[in-house]
Amino acid sequence: SQKIEQNSEALNIQEGKTATLTCNYTNYSPAYLQWYRQDPGRGPVFLLLIRENEKEKRKERLKVTFDTTLKQSLFHITASQPADSATYLCALGAGSYQLTFGKGTKLSVIP
Amino acid sequence: GAVVSQHPSWVICKSGTSVKIECRSLDFQATTMFWYRQFPKQSLMLMATSNEGSKATYEQGVEKDKFLINHASLTLSTLTVTSAHPEDSSFYICSAERGFGYNEQFFGPGTRLTVL
Numbered sequence: 620s621q622k623i624e625q626n627s628e629a630l631n632i633q634e635g636k637t638a639t640l641t642c643n644y645t646n647y648s649p650a651y652l653q654w655y656r657q658d659p660g661r662g663p664v665f666l667l668l669i670r671e672n673e674k675e676k677r678k679e680r681l682k683v684t685f686d687t688t689l690k691q692s693l694f695h696i697t698a699s700q701p702a703d704s705a706t707y708l709c710a711l712g713a714g715s716y717q718l719t720f721g722k723g724t725k726l727s728v729i730p
Numbered sequence: 731g732a733v734v735s736q737h738p739s740w741v742i743c744k745s746g747t748s749v750k751i752e753c754r755s756l757d758f759q760a761t762t763m764f765w766y767r768q769f770p771k772q773s774l775m776l777m778a779t780s781n782e783g784s785k786a787t788y789e790q791g792v793e794k795d796k797f798l799i800n801h802a803s804l805t806l807s808t809l810t811v812t813s814a815h816p817e818d819s820s821f822y823i824c825s826a827e828r829g830f831g832y833n834e835q836f837f838g839p840g841t842r843l844t845v846l
Binding site: 661717722 | 736764772775776821835836837840842
């Protein structure tokens with residue numbers, strides 16, 4: 620069965636450093652991968668989408684890589700700020716538009 | 731743009747009652763809407779996929795007679811939890827897909843359901 624693992628349940632990082640979150644998957648060949656941010660008691664907010672034929676995507680301080688050989692995506696937040704503290708979800712999708720979500724990594728940026 | 735609203739944001743009900751949750755795409759037409767359920771510290775679990783004007787497609791293990799979905803227009807989908815029980819208490823989130831080749835989903839703020 621499809622399995623998505625996000626490297627750790629929680630990650631603490633010092634303000635100003637680069638946060639790196641990992642998403643690994645097995646038994647799946649996604650057409651695209653997405654990253655979302657979720658704050659407590661709120662719905663997820665879309666951040667970035669990367670397709671299977673793309674290696675890297677950037678948006679402001681965010682960078683996502685997608686390695687279909689390793690079956691892994693890395694999500695980077697550079698110059699992290701306390702306001703970046705949230706749970707980050709990776710989600711895999713195929714042509715049907717349905718998404719399969721990981722459990723998320725709770726990022727805490729310490730001032 | 732691409733704002734999705736949900737109503738109510740939270741609801742508390744007695745066991746055995748039915749609860750309706752609305753999901754609206756405010757500034758775009760959503761060809762497809764999705765309903766998810768999320769338990770604490772768990773991932774979002776897809777319950778059903780809803781296309782305007784047709785019957786919803788339910789994921790394995792989700793009772794279609796208990797979780798009634800109506801997608802009457804391109805901007806509104808409703809989820810009715812019938813005869814709710816305490817185990818139905820959860821965070822219900824809808825999302826809307828814009829279509830036309832866009833794959834990102836826009837999520838509503840969620841509805842916290844507590845069944846006493």
